[in-house]
Amino acid sequence: MGSMAAVWSEGDAVGRAVALLLLAMSITAWVLIFWKAWTLRRARTDISRGVAAFWQAPDVDAAQRRLAGLDREEVLAPLLDAAIAQPAGGTLEAAGQRESQLTRRLRDALHAVVQRLQFGQVALASIGATAPFVGLFGTVWGIYHALVGISTSGSVGIDKVAGPVGEALIMTAAGLAVAIPAVLAYNAFGRLVGGCEAELEGFAHDLRELQLGRRAHEA
Template identity: 60%
Template sequence: MSALELVLQGDAVSVGVAVALLLMSIGSWVVILWKGWMLQRAHRDVARSAAAFWQAPSMEQAMVSLRAFDRELLLLPLVEATQAPTHGTLAAAGDASQQLTRVLRDALHGVLHRLQAGQVLLATVGSIAPFVGLLGTVWGIYHALIGIAGAGQVSIDKISGPVGEALIMTAAGLAVAIPAVLGYNILGRVIGRIEADLEGFARDVRELLLSQAQKPASH
């Protein structure tokens, strides 16, 4: 008897547990594959976009270069935020240093929020999938005990199906959780490296704009 047949011969709880594990597995693998591709491209784009920005002769040309190289829109929102007009609003309160810090921080938070998308799902699946599988295990053992009690004697035929179902649920829970945990950790490290690059770029842009703003005053 196949694993699928063992699961399908169970009741609504067993089938529900199996469906929940299947959905969690599909969701986590979609996130892992999508984010793996996106972060790989983003890591390359950050390096190329930053190099193109600093090689540009002017801020206008730098913006053009970012639009060409920054496919995942990681650096461009930071620079655009510094160019947005804030006159007549509370965002214009304070000196130039405070204004730049505020707009760059807000833009950086928005970019990092997009980079972190899907991480919560992976963490959730990695945390709860073993317990969902354990629920199926306990339910299968319960059916095995009911079968023994109903038969009045120990019979392999009565307990083999529920016990096999229970073991499958345990293995399925671990099979779903392990890739999710590994994906969360590996992708998290990549996100951390990109985040450090973005923070460094935002700090450098802030210093550049502050120095440009102070130049007229020095004459």
Template identity: 60%
Template sequence: MNLAQFFLQGDVLARGVALLLLAMSVSSWVVILWKAWLLHRASRDVERCIAVFWQSGNVQDATEKIKAFDRESLVLPMVEATKLEAGNTLAGAGGRETQLTRVLRNALHLSLTKLQHGQVLLATVGATAPFVGLLGTVWGIYHALIGIATAGQVTIDKISGPVGESLIMTAAGLVVAIPAVLAYNVLGRSVARIEAELEGFARDLRELVGSASAPI
């Protein structure tokens, strides 16, 4: 029996479990490929942008140069956030260092949120897919036992076939979960490394712009 026949012979719950596992697999692989591409590009861009910033003569010049390299807009929002505007609102209240801390923190959070996109989905798929597959297995074994009881005869061929087909769901759940878990851990390390670079740059940027002698 091939997978198509196995799917067609299943009831509504069995088909629903199979389709759910398929959707989880497709969505996780889309996120894996997209995030691998994004993080590879973001890692190069962040390193290049930070190097360009410190090689520039002033913040304004650095801002113009970074626009050409920061394709994911991870560094540029922090640099542009240092252009504080005075006003009569609470956003303009407090000392310069207080304002810099707030605007840089907000810009950093936006950049980190972009890097974290998709991680929750990978973690969810990795944690739940085995149990979804197990649900399909239990339901399949239940129907297999019902069929055996109805037939009135217990033979090896009547047990091994239906039970083996039901165990396919467990294997499918693991096939879906394992890549998601591995990708979550590998991509998470890349995200953490880029986050550390951005946080360090934000601290250095605050110290630079907060000083009275900073070339603006």
């Protein structure tokens, strides 16, 4: 903590800007980590409970009412809404075959849900990829700033060099400390989103078969 205080007090505007940027990146990463961990956990639970409740319902209307109380993250309801929706008359969508209409609506709904689940992934990947370089830039600039100060002072010794250079290296460590949690979280959340997407694809496929079977029976 004292070293960081020294880096801040002895640094110039560029060094302080790098430190503030790393701090902002760290705060953003941890906010995203906690938020996505909470939402993805809820989504996995919603999918598991909601799909089971849906297929235990006596009809689609009852299943829709059951999902309203279980689908907190709204990952299943958009698929069901797409399955039972009717296209407006006089449109190109209504002119297509019913099977194609249903497939397109379910595909679009699935993509929208997955995009919501993936929100924040790009930010985590960007922080994980750039934070080490931001920290390295801070280190290089700090070393340059320290060497300029030493040259102007006129006295050169190992103690005069080691202190400022060691403090400048803290910026590299700070960049790694920001990047490592972001990269680990990105990989973990990617697996969770992939699992949710696979389950949602299966649910969308089953909804399609259910609706096509109902229409064939009604015909």
